[in-house]
Amino acid sequence: DAKTTQPPSMDCAEGRAANLPCNHSTISGNEYVYWYRQIHSQGPQYIIHGLKNNETNEMASLIITEDRKSSTLILPHATLRDTAVYYCIVSAGATNKLIFGTGTLLAVQP
Amino acid sequence: GAGVSQTPSNKVTEKGKYVELRCDPISGHTALYWYRQSLGQGPEFLIYFQGTGAADDSGLPNDRFFAVRPEGSVSTLKIQRTERGDSAVYLCASSLFSSNSPLHFGNGTRLTVT
Numbered sequence: 479d480a481k482t483t484q485p486p487s488m489d490c491a492e493g494r495a496a497n498l499p500c501n502h503s504t505i506s507g508n509e510y511v512y513w514y515r516q517i518h519s520q521g522p523q524y525i526i527h528g529l530k531n532n533e534t535n536e537m538a539s540l541i542i543t544e545d546r547k548s549s550t551l552i553l554p555h556a557t558l559r560d561t562a563v564y565y566c567i568v569s570a571g572a573t574n575k576l577i578f579g580t581g582t583l584l585a586v587q588p
Numbered sequence: 589g590a591g592v593s594q595t596p597s598n599k600v601t602e603k604g605k606y607v608e609l610r611c612d613p614i615s616g617h618t619a620l621y622w623y624r625q626s627l628g629q630g631p632e633f634l635i636y637f638q639g640t641g642a643a644d645d646s647g648l649p650n651d652r653f654f655a656v657r658p659e660g661s662v663s664t665l666k667i668q669r670t671e672r673g674d675s676a677v678y679l680c681a682s683s684l685f686s687s688n689s690p691l692h693f694g695n696g697t698r699l700t701v702t
Contacts, residue, residue, distance in 0.1 A: 510688060512690070514691075519695070520695050521592070521679050521681070521693030521694050521695045521696055522631060522679070522681075522691075522693045523693070524690035524691060524692065527688070527690065563630075565630060574619065574621075574636075574683060574688065574689065574691065575621070575633055575636055575644060576633070576691060577633060578623075578630030578631045578632070579630050580628075580629060580630050581630055
């Protein structure tokens, strides 16, 4: 599975949009981009995934560049409860074996 | 509905002892995964079950680690002759199908080997 690169940490003001970038320049044509987050002392929580089209659900939006080499997770109105480590993962999904990196620690500030 | 349940939530054991960690997946989920997470790191894949069989056990660190899922539902991760380096949070996840369905994680079992 392709590797991803994420900034180790980011800050965001409460109520503002949080934009979390991810680079996956070696992604293959059949690999999906998944985003999970992990709040302290909890298991990872699924947020969203996509192949090449932009996706939106009740939690977030996923914007994938046309060449699919990078993506951005957007939390439209960040709250203090969104403080967590966010993981960007690419996977072909054959077994859905997700390989986690170290993610981005998003700190939402009041 | 009920999520993935892991028991116990915390386990303290002495070096050299045997431990079993239990995972109850979401009802109807055919795929089950075990991960291990050390402090400050992302979860590390251990093993994946599709039904009763282990489809991929490439992440098990050595032969002291073993996992079973005899009836295709509950799974048990077994660690023999525990070592201090086995201390970590052990996470279980399940999914509806193996391909492209999101994984649903439990909150893990924190294992401490003294």
